[in-house]
Amino acid sequence: MHHFHYQDGELYAEDVPVRQIARKIGTPFYLYSTATLKRHYQVFDEAFSGLPHLICYSVKANSNLAVLRLFAKEGSGADIVSGGELYRALKAGLSPKKIVFSGVGKTPREMREALKAGILMFNVESLGELKTLAQVAKKMGKVAPVAVRINPDVDPKTHPYISTGLKKNKFGLDLETALEAYLFAKEHPHLEIVGVDCHIGSQLTEISPFVEALKRIKAFVNRLKEYDIQIKYIDLGGGLGIVYGEESPPPPREYAQALKQELSGLDVTLILEPGRVLVGNAGILVTKVLYFKETPAKKFLIVDAAMNDLLRPAFYQAYHEIIPVLSKERPKITVDVVGPICETGDFFARDRELPMLRPGELLAIMSAGAYGFVMSSNYNSRPRPPEVMVNGKDFYVVRKRENYARLIAGEKIPPFLEK
Numbered sequence: 001m002h003h004f005h006y007q008d009g010e011l012y013a014e015d016v017p018v019r020q021i022a023r024k025i026g027t028p029f030y031l032y033s034t035a036t037l038k039r040h041y042q043v044f045d046e047a048f049s050g051l052p053h054l055i056c057y058s059v060k061a062n063s064n065l066a067v068l069r070l071f072a073k074e075g076s077g078a079d080i081v082s083g084g085e086l087y088r089a090l091k092a093g094l095s096p097k098k099i100v101f102s103g104v105g106k107t108p109r110e111m112r113e114a115l116k117a118g119i120l121m122f123n124v125e126s127l128g129e130l131k132t133l134a135q136v137a138k139k140m141g142k143v144a145p146v147a148v149r150i151n152p153d154v155d156p157k158t159h160p161y162i163s164t165g166l167k168k169n170k171f172g173l174d175l176e177t178a179l180e181a182y183l184f185a186k187e188h189p190h191l192e193i194v195g196v197d198c199h200i201g202s203q204l205t206e207i208s209p210f211v212e213a214l215k216r217i218k219a220f221v222n223r224l225k226e227y228d229i230q231i232k233y234i235d236l237g238g239g240l241g242i243v244y245g246e247e248s249p250p251p252p253r254e255y256a257q258a259l260k261q262e263l264s265g266l267d268v269t270l271i272l273e274p275g276r277v278l279v280g281n282a283g284i285l286v287t288k289v290l291y292f293k294e295t296p297a298k299k300f301l302i303v304d305a306a307m308n309d310l311l312r313p314a315f316y317q318a319y320h321e322i323i324p325v326l327s328k329e330r331p332k333i334t335v336d337v338v339g340p341i342c343e344t345g346d347f348f349a350r351d352r353e354l355p356m357l358r359p360g361e362l363l364a365i366m367s368a369g370a371y372g373f374v375m376s377s378n379y380n381s382r383p384r385p386p387e388v389m390v391n392g393k394d395f396y397v398v399r400k401r402e403n404y405a406r407l408i409a410g411e412k413i414p415p416f417l418e419k
């Protein structure tokens with residue numbers, strides 16, 4: 001469900017013609033729909049009604065301040081993975097009491113920043129990290145609230161680059177080592193055990209791996225009770241998939257129902273860290289056709305966006321639907337949609353059937369709201385595109401287009417090269 005639709009043959013974002021935004025700010029640009037973001041949050045939240053729960057939006061999926069503020073106003077917390085994300089989350093007005101800190105490589109500095117802010121919990125991923133956190137907390141005279149991320153060894157059946165809950169992945173701790181971590185934390189005056197955490201992967205299109213992970217967490221929580229360790233929070237991470245093409249992920253209601261059933265009778269608050277499912281289909285990348293190129297082997301549409309703007313196709317062989325901004329009848333051709341970057345991996349679609357578009361026409365790359373702008377770079381010295389947010393009839397640039405000066409900001413010629 002999203003608010004990008006055709007009206008009188010042209011693509012609108014809510015009540016704004018996409019063409020109008022392109023005329024005003026140029027291409028390429030990211031475009032987010034406020035109504036879609038709100039709806040996704042509310043549907044997800046309502047699905048868990050009746051169960052004590054906290055939604056901690058996964059900031060890494062889309063960390064624009066405006067997006068974070070919108071979720072803060074909906075009541076969301078945040079799942080962060082770096083000091084930079086903590087900085088953003090606080091700037092956007094997210095409550096530190098609703099922030100959980102994930103990630104395998106938190107630095108002492110990041111730990112200090114998070115302790116100072118007073119976050120809800122650290123999702124600790126190794127014994128080394130736990131010991132460092134204890135030392136940092138001790139130095140600050142604070143008590144760090146912790147959960148240990150366990151690796152439940154379940155197969156999320158998703159792309160290998162985005163599965164995280166298998167034994168061989170770098171994430172979390174096996175149950176034996178996790179128990180050791182809990183026993184260490186229990187005895188340490190500067191650590192307070194508050195939860196158990198896991199996150200098994202991203203873009204999951206089945207419920208069963210989540211349920212399996214939750215079963216294993218439950219068994220583990222019971223084992224902790226034998227050691228007189230009580231848990232307040234079970235954090236099941238994020239990972240619910242969305243429709244990019246042919247997938248049929250479960251709707252949040254079904255996902256929630258399955259988890260509720262599994263949790264009944266347990267006196268815990270469930271924490272969820274959805275990212276993609278909240279923002280993925282709430283954003284598009286708008287790009288312009290520069291050239292049509294035909295070789296003996298192939299036809300190409302060369303567009304003005306590239307893999308530096310949206311990395312997912314190059315990185316994960318991800319599928320994104322691509323639609324013309326003007327929907328008029330045209331003959332169909334089979335093309336590769338590619339960007340200007342000097343890499344064969346710089347493509348948005350291969351052998352895709354699209355209407356015959358002319359240079360100057362606009363295309364929308366759909367479902368680009370998650371892991372889109374946040375993964376962008378300046379590769380090939382391309383200024384990153386702006387981010388725009390539509391709200392009903394209005395639109396706002398929520399991050400301006402980078403300029404050339406910004407590309408070299410911070411660079412310096414050393415004195416020995418000056419002359």
Ligand SMILES: *Cc1c(COP(=O)(O)O)cnc(C)c1O
Pocket residue numbers: 058060061079102103199201202203237238239240273274275276277370
């Ligand atoms: C990436 C990530 C998420 C969000 O995953 P989605 O698939 O976008 O929902 C949640 N928790 C952790 C720990 C993550 O690394």
